[in-house]
Amino acid sequence: MTNSHPATEAHRASISDLTFASAAAAAAALRRGAVSSVELVDHVLGRIARHNPTVNAIVTLDAEGARKRAAQADRALERGQIWGPLHGVPMTIKDTYETAGLRTTAGAPFLAQHVPARDAVVVDRARRAGAVIVGKTNTPLLASDWQSYNEVFGRTDNPWSAAHGPGGSSGGCAAALAAGLSYLSIGSDIGGSTRIPAGFCGLFGHKPTLGVVPLDGHIPPLPGTPAGAFLEELPVAGPLARSAEDLRIALEVLGGPTSPRHAAWRWSLPAARHASIRDYRLRFVIDDPYCPVTSEVSQRLRAAVDALRGAGATVEEGWPQGVNPQAQFETYAYLLFQAMDGMQPEEAKATIRAAAGAGSFQSLRARALDDRFHDSA
Numbered sequence: 001m002t003n004s005h006p007a008t009e010a011h012r013a014s015i016s017d018l019t020f021a022s023a024a025a026a027a028a029a030l031r032r033g034a035v036s037s038v039e040l041v042d043h044v045l046g047r048i049a050r051h052n053p054t055v056n057a058i059v060t061l062d063a064e065g066a067r068k069r070a071a072q073a074d075r076a077l078e079r080g081q082i083w084g085p086l087h088g089v090p091m092t093i094k095d096t097y098e099t100a101g102l103r104t105t106a107g108a109p110f111l112a113q114h115v116p117a118r119d120a121v122v123v124d125r126a127r128r129a130g131a132v133i134v135g136k137t138n139t140p141l142l143a144s145d146w147q148s149y150n151e152v153f154g155r156t157d158n159p160w161s162a163a164h165g166p167g168g169s170s171g172g173c174a175a176a177l178a179a180g181l182s183y184l185s186i187g188s189d190i191g192g193s194t195r196i197p198a199g200f201c202g203l204f205g206h207k208p209t210l211g212v213v214p215l216d217g218h219i220p221p222l223p224g225t226p227a228g229a230f231l232e233e234l235p236v237a238g239p240l241a242r243s244a245e246d247l248r249i250a251l252e253v254l255g256g257p258t259s260p261r262h263a264a265w266r267w268s269l270p271a272a273r274h275a276s277i278r279d280y281r282l283r284f285v286i287d288d289p290y291c292p293v294t295s296e297v298s299q300r301l302r303a304a305v306d307a308l309r310g311a312g313a314t315v316e317e318g319w320p321q322g323v324n325p326q327a328q329f330e331t332y333a334y335l336l337f338q339a340m341d342g343m344q345p346e347e348a349k350a351t352i353r354a355a356a357g358a359g360s361f362q363s364l365r366a367r368a369l370d371d372r373f374h375d376s377a
Contacts, residue, residue: 015043022243023089023183023250027130030077030088037070037077037088041132044090048134048181054162057175058182059095059153060103060136066090069132085249087130092182094173095136096143097237098217099123102133106219107141107150120217122186122237122254129253134182137172142220143188146196148172158200167197173240174201184246186254188218190235191336198240205240206247212267213237213254233335278312283320290329 014034018026029035045063052058073088093099096106098116100123105111119127126133138148138156148156148171156171158164159179166175170187174197177185187194189207198205215237239250256267274280286301287293293301309315319325 015039019043019047019180020242021183023086023091023241023246024243026089026183027086030073031082037073037090037132038067040088041066041070041090041134044134044181044183047179051159051179052181054157055159055175055179055181056154056156057137057159057166057172057179058092058135059105059138059172062102062133062135065102066132066134073130073132082130084129085253086126086184089131089183090134091126091131091184091186092135092137092173092176093123093126093133094143094170094185094187095139096169096188096219097123097136097186098219098223099133099136102136104136104219105150105152106143107139107152108219109151111219111223112152114223116217116223118217121214121258123217125254126186131184137170137176137182137185139169139172143169143190143193145169146192148175148197160201165200167192167200169193170205170240171197171200174198174203174205177201177203177240177242183242184250185240186237186250187240188215188235188237190339194238194240203240203242204244204247206238206251208236208238208251208255210234210236212256213251214256214258216258234332234339276312277308281314281316282308283316283318285317285319288325290325 014029018029018035018040021029026035026040030037030040045061045066048058048061052061070088070090073083076083077087095104097120098104098118100116100119102115103112104114104116123133138153139150140148141150146168147165148168156166156175158166159175165171166178170185170189170193173182173185173187173194176182178201187197187205189195189205194205194207197203210233213236215235218235218237237254239247239254241247241250256262257265284301284305286298286305305315
């Protein structure tokens with residue numbers, strides 16, 4: 001395919017410089033004509049061809065569709081049209097979001113040939129913002145694990161070390177970004193599924209407030225099946241990116257109600273409570289038995305606290321009065337187990353019930369499963 005810009009040495013160097021750039025930087029380069037969308041997509045597809053066989057982050061590739069969309073983006077830009085903040089930027093989608101005309105499996109063998117006729121809401125919004133979708137990223141079976149293996153596509157490795165995993169369930173999203181195979185990715189999170197892979201792969205991940213980003217078109221629930229209460233209390237759609245700025249851009253693109261909810265509420269943030277950091281009183285907890293951190297993380301957190309103090313904020317250590325982290329953890333785990341167990345086969349549920357006396361954590365999971373069973377009976 002003919003490139004839209006002269007293929008000079010300097011121009012090729014600029015493409016290489018964008019390999020691990022943020023989505024915002026890639027979009028800016030496209031708008032100023034430093035690179036075309038076709039060139040950027042071809043660059044990404046070349047990296048996918050070289051590195052994805054090892055990393056196995058992208059499980060369904062749409063090279064033809066991506067090149068066609070990139071050419072359209074370039075022609076639009078030549079006419080002075082900018083579709084949105086992601087105009088011409090290559091990105092990936094977690095294989096749990098229905099994508100029109102593109103295989104969407106959620107890592108489930110019984111969905112191995114599922115090709116949706118429609119886009120999930122977040123996919124549609126990404127397209128409307130100008131993004132070029134190059135493919136779908138790996139996830140565990142029905143996005144229900146903290147690693148990224150399934151029987152359909154196998155295992156995704158961490159690009160930093162093949163001996164380690166990228167986390168889950170949005171591990172394919174994170175691995176693709178860390179390996180330079182994408183500039184932005186849309187994941188989902190119920191118990192750490194964007195945040196854990198982001199941490200494991202050196203990226204930025206965000207779990208938005210429940211309901212801010214629509215989950216319509218996400219699997220689970222299975223296609224054509226209503227979500228049910230157990231999938232409406234915790235899971236969210238959220239972006240993974242290489243910068244905090246990219247997370248902000250993605251949230252602005254993806255967030256907001258769908259019809260008919262848009263008639264009842266609007267998505268906007270209130271004004272800041274204070275104009276200066278000196279007017280804030282903050283509390284912090286560096287470590288907790290329910291969420292232990294490594295010494296390296298502790299050092300970074302201490303440095304952040306010192307920086308806030310140095311900027312004039314009033315900072316105190318300890319949980320705020322009335323906050324009981326143990327009770328909050330148990331409530332969260334109860335809801336999480338109800339959601340996760342609702343997606344598991346019957347033989348797995350029997351094992352969970354049998355483990356009821358093995359300890360408090362297992363008992364909590366068994367109680368959540370039994371309560372869900374009785375609620376549905």
